[in-house]
Amino acid sequence: MLRALPSLFLCLVVGSGFAAPSATPAANVSIELPWARATPPGVQVGAAYAVIANQGPATDRLLKVTTPASARVEIHSTTQVAGRMQMRPVTELDVPAGARITFGPGGMHLMLVDLKAPLRAGTQLELTFVFEKAGAIAVQATVAPIGSSLPAEEDASHHAHH
Numbered sequence: 589m590l591r592a593l594p595s596l597f598l599c600l601v602v603g604s605g606f607a608a609p610s611a612t613p614a615a616n617v618s619i620e621l622p623w624a625r626a627t628p629p630g631v632q633v634g635a636a637y638a639v640i641a642n643q644g645p646a647t648d649r650l651l652k653v654t655t656p657a658s659a660r661v662e663i664h665s666t667t668q669v670a671g672r673m674q675m676r677p678v679t680e681l682d683v684p685a686g687a688r689i690t691f692g693p694g695g696m697h698l699m700l701v702d703l704k705a706p707l708r709a710g711t712q713l714e715l716t717f718v719f720e721k722a723g724a725i726a727v728q729a730t731v732a733p734i735g736s737s738l739p740a741e742e743d744a745s746h747h748a749h750h
């Protein structure tokens with residue numbers, strides 16, 4: 589229960605989501621603009637974000653997310669309850685055909701629990717999304733500075749040009 593405190597702290601940082609489209613070829617499901625926030629020393633949890641897009645004809649389901657950077661990754665939703673942001677674990681997330689689900693500060697997010705080391709701005713973080721149908725999709729998330737509400741601009745332009 590102790591680690592709920594730093595989690596809550598991160599989740600309380602209000603920010604708007606982002607929705608810059610970027611085309612990723614291949615499978616029915618793609619992970620776009622993955623990014624994470626840097627963490628201060630001593631904090632045991634981090635937050636990561638991305639857009640999950642399902643271009644396929646059928647619903648797929650996100651079963652879990654893993655990373656070498658932390659002991660585990662929880663999928664959290666954030667809701668406003670009596671003026672306060674509360675986050676809840678989501679065990680399985682359905683991604684309907686044609687849907688784009690945006691993870692961002694103040695909303696859905698990936699919570700990296702028991703970080704092995706602080707997340708440093710400018711580094712890359714490997715995230716593997718495991719879907720029921722699409723299987724495992726590994727992406728490199730850019731770590732943006734502490735408190736960022738958008739992925740690094742460099743990262744966005746990188747995606748736009750490739």
Ligand SMILES: [Cu+2]
Pocket residue numbers: 595599664675697698699
């Ligand atoms: Cu959370």
